[in-house]
Amino acid sequence: DTGVSQDPRHKITKRGQNVTFRCDPISEHNRLYWYRQTLGQGPEFLTYFQNEAQLEKSRLLSDRFSAERPKGSFSTLEIQRTEQGDSAMYLCASSQGLALTDTQYFGPGTRLTVL
């Protein structure tokens, strides 16, 4: 198993453009999480999926953001009409279950720069 992968690793876009990121979780993990990390801060929760169902969304996830996990495997995070404030590292994590001991394993992240 190669762990959580994310694509692309870096994305530079102009304000107003749409961007889409992909996350491939560890294969046997049914839970998938998206976080956003800005400079000097820890990751902040955006949303999570159990299989294909999106079960929770943070208030940080404005209506310009949408996430999907169509077959319960990989997930995509789309940002429409990007703004400079969207510049951040977008991290994906996956886990097997919801027990307290259940560790979230993170991917390398996608660094977004909005010009």
Added chain:
Amino acid sequence: AQKITQTQPGMFVQEKEAVTLDCTYDTSDQSYGLFWYKQPSSGEMIFLIYQGSYDEQNATEGRYSLNFQKARKSANLVISASQLGDSAMYFCAMREGNTGNQFYFGTGTSLTVIP
């Protein structure tokens, strides 16, 4: 109130020495889990160690140990015999028993190991 507080923005340690990174947490749940992650400059969050609220013994994983003081709500990470490769950002995180869907992260501590 912040769920996780890390009061040390930056720390320096001599190679081969031990270092303690501080973390305090805030929760009203009786059941919760505490995690430490390492984030090198490459950006990936690497899981280090876990401590459950009901665990009676402090967690240890190789050179990492967790000094868990429940009454003080602190979960400090101790790294023994520091190595140059330990230079990175370190994040403390908590999962609460009642929600369990997201991790709350602190702002991190930047550790620099000096040769």
